[in-house]
Amino acid sequence: MEIIIKENNLLLKNVKDFNLLHIFECGQCFRFNKLDDSSYIGVAKGKVLRISQKDDTVILYDTTESDFYNIWYDFFDFSRDYTLIKNRLDVDPIMHEAIKYGDGIRILNQDLWEMIVSFIISSSNNIPRIKGIIERFSMEFGRPIKYQGETFYAFPTPDELYGLTREDLSVIRAGYRDKYIIDAINKFYEKNLTCDILFKMPTPEAKKALMTILGVGNKVSDCILLFGMNRADSFPIDVWIKRIIEYCYFDNKEQTINTISQFAQNKFSTLGGYAQQYLFFYARENKIGTVNE
DNA sequence: CACCAGGCAAGCC
DNA sequence: GGCTTGCATGGT
Numbered sequence: 116m117e118i119i120i121k122e123n124n125l126l127l128k129n130v131k132d133f134n135l136l137h138i139f140e141c142g143q144c145f146r147f148n149k150l151d152d153s154s155y156i157g158v159a160k161g162k163v164l165r166i167s168q169k170d171d172t173v174i175l176y177d178t179t180e181s182d183f184y185n186i187w188y189d190f191f192d193f194s195r196d197y198t199l200i201k202n203r204l205d206v207d208p209i210m211h212e213a214i215k216y217g218d219g220i221r222i223l224n225q226d227l228w229e230m231i232v233s234f235i236i237s238s239s240n241n242i243p244r245i246k247g248i249i250e251r252f253s254m255e256f257g258r259p260i261k262y263q264g265e266t267f268y269a270f271p272t273p274d275e276l277y278g279l280t281r282e283d284l285s286v287i288r289a290g291y292r293d294k295y296i297i298d299a300i301n302k303f304y305e306k307n308l309t310c311d312i313l314f315k316m317p318t319p320e321a322k323k324a325l326m327t328i329l330g331v332g333n334k335v336s337d338c339i340l341l342f343g344m345n346r347a348d349s350f351p352i353d354v355w356i357k358r359i360i361e362y363c364y365f366d367n368k369e370q371t372i373n374t375i376s377q378f379a380q381n382k383f384s385t386l387g388g389y390a391q392q393y394l395f396f397y398a399r400e401n402k403i404g405t406v407n408e
Numbered sequence: 409c410a411c412c413a414g415g416c417a418a419g420c421c
Numbered sequence: 422g423g424c425t426t427g428c429a430t431g432g433t
Contacts, residue, residue: 142414234414235416237413237414237415238414238415238416239412239413239414239416239428239429240413240415240429240430240431241412241431241432242414243413243431244413244431244432245413247431248430288430289429289430290428290429291416291427291428291429291430292428292429293429295416295417329416329417330415330416330417331416333416334414334415334416335415335416352414353414353415354412354414354415355414356414395414399414
């Protein structure tokens with residue numbers, strides 16, 4: 116990868132295993148949106164980023180070299196060799212197809228606190244509405260950031276949120292999940308649970324700790340581990356993953372979550388998280404296992 | 409009008 | 422322990 120500074124923009128040339136559309140449409144990130152020119156804009160790590168791609172050239176707009184190295188290099192997981200991951204996961208015709216279809220997916224390293232709240236909101240919900248709730252949440256309680264004459268909002272921190280009541284939260288229209296968000300705020304504010312504490316724990320222990328938060332169960336904790344803590348040994352099983360695994364590997368017969376979890380563990384081991392993203396994207400975009408499939 | 413959406417907690421047995 | 426049910430809201 117070659118880095119070129121051009122006016123206020125940063126050009127990355129010869130970028131491998133990177134597809135902006137797949138990265139932002141595979142359901143891992145709720146705060147980036149496509150513009151008319153098919154670039155993406157969003158807020159992460161307290162900054163606004165606009166980014167575009169043409170073939171193997173990626174442009175980060177209005178970005179300094181130091182922000183690239185300090186923030187976006189890690190955010191886009193550029194240190195990881197996805198060619199190696201794809202080769203290791205290419206173990207059967209189904210995975211081969213899913214990897215080919217979702218080529219260029221990367222698992223972003225997003226803020227842990229943001230992932231906790233975002234995936235609490237995600238439960239029994241659909242992606243457009245999840246994005247709406249998170250956007251209102253940030254707009255109401257987050258710090259404003261000016262960018263090109265427009266105002267964006269950072270994801271609010273536990274300190275900024277402490278003391279909010281369910282009534283205060285009603286403006287974001289999260290439904291019954293508001294009490295779960297408040298429980299997460301309290302646990303973080305009281306330092307019973309912090310990002311530092313969680314990062315120091317091995318995956319099974321971190322999962323247990325996360326599940327002490329109300330509204331964080333088996334699936335939500337796996338998403339938090341995968342998207343907020345870089346724990347690719349977790350394999351979140353939602354309705355889509357359950358459906359595609361049953362459809363492709365179990366003759367479309369219903370299986371328990373435990374069976375599917377064991378199956379993924381045996382098949383993908385420590386790369387389960389990456390396998391999950393390819394399968395999720397493939398299943399959703401092709402409506403695998405649904406009536407219209 | 410039902411039914412569903414990146415599930416979960418609480419209440420049963 | 423496992424199984425069932427209610428849950429806010431908005432889209433189809």
